Amino acid sequence: MTPVMANILNVVCILVFVVFGAAMLTWVERRILGIWQDRLGPNRVGPGGTLQIVADMIKLLMKEDWVPAFSDKFVFVIAPTIAMFVVVAAFAVIPIAPGIGVVDLNVGLLFFLAMTSLGVYAVMFGAYASDNKYALIGGIRAAAQMVSYEVFMGLSLMGVVMLAGTFDLRQVVLSQQDGWYIFPQFIGAFIFLIAGIAESHRTPFDLPEAEHELTAGFHTEYSGMKFAMFFIGEYVSVLMTSAMITVLFLGGWLGPDFAPPLFWFLLKTIILVFFMILVRGSLPRPRYDQLMSFGWKCMLPLSLVNLVVTGALVLL
């Protein structure tokens, strides 16, 4: 097999796996939440409910794909595309295992941060183009939320960058051979986890969509496949955040030798995904002034302290 062929295979496999995984996640999440809430969750379609996603797909495809007459059509259509595109693009730099991974950029981490920051455009474009007051409030909240978490998200990762001395994610993983960064960078990992949940707009940081207050927030006017793209985007972003924590703090594919590297990577990622579902199932949604004060008064100072201490220790 030529290198080009291998690359293409790599790309296609990862893309299919990620999108399919995200679709499966919608079912996994409902089952897991069911367990934690003492009920069953969808268990009717197929063995144990595994074919639920097929049913959901058919339903979404059958739905009228309506573009409101009062909307800004071009922006309305482009918003879900951005939502899906940025998270899938950010997946490109994640090194999954030796030889598996789309690309090893030497600015991989920065590329990741850039792509996730672009994600807010999807929300704000969707909100603005819908010409709907609920959507607009959702969009404003998304902006408010973004300025609170985006700052400490970047800062929380700088500790890892200092320790590893590189922005290349594959090098970051390899430099963890002597010990995962979760131990020296515990606070950084914790802060990044919170930022990652905020990044994927999930409870308790789902202020932009807050069903109970804003119908569906920024995607109120969306239906059919456009809605599905927002939805899948959210789940890909859950996978991405988990994969990113695995790579940065949990030693990526590193693990005992008796199982292949891919297994360790997937295991760690899946545990983190479960943890994010647990968070969704337990924590209430704060008001958005509370969220901002939490971001600016708790998380930002904490990540700055972490940064200063790490810097001092690296220098010593």
Add this chain to the structure above:
Amino acid sequence: MKKKTGLGYQIYLCFDYIYSALVTLWGVFSHTFTKADTVQYPDEQPHLHPRFRGRIVLTKDPSGEERCVACNLCASACPTDCISLQKTEDESGRWLAEYFRINFSRCVYCGLCEEACPTYAIQLTPDFEMAEYERQNMVYEKEHLLIDGPGKQPGYSFYEFSGKAVSGRQKGEGINEAQPVDVKSLLP
């Protein structure tokens, strides 16, 4: 009250947020091993208690006679006016319902008819599987409502206790029944 400020309080608040979040997470996680409360209804039947208020029946007394005496108390107690009946009499002068009709598409299963009934004739039963494709089929006539047994009140027969004279038994001959007081006598 003075509003608390200052760095110390701020740091305390941070840890308080985080601590309470962790406690909640653990609380939810501990439900991993508890059993689901769901009853998967058509596959599993739910347990219904004997006093569950479902489909309404008209019962018979132990001798196999209809209990209903067509007094209309149930119909007037019914908040949705879904009971309709007409009184008639048999040869002995006993009151009976000529027709007795309950429109279950209006019934709210409140049980007030059962409470109003002086003869325990009308009773609610633990059965709710009454779905129909046509609304007209929700109207039950007397022959659909009547059952052969005494329902939740075995052994009760209204005329044994009521003190009302019917053919075959005069006043004072019922169970636990004293002879009628002669109001015109002065004897103690």
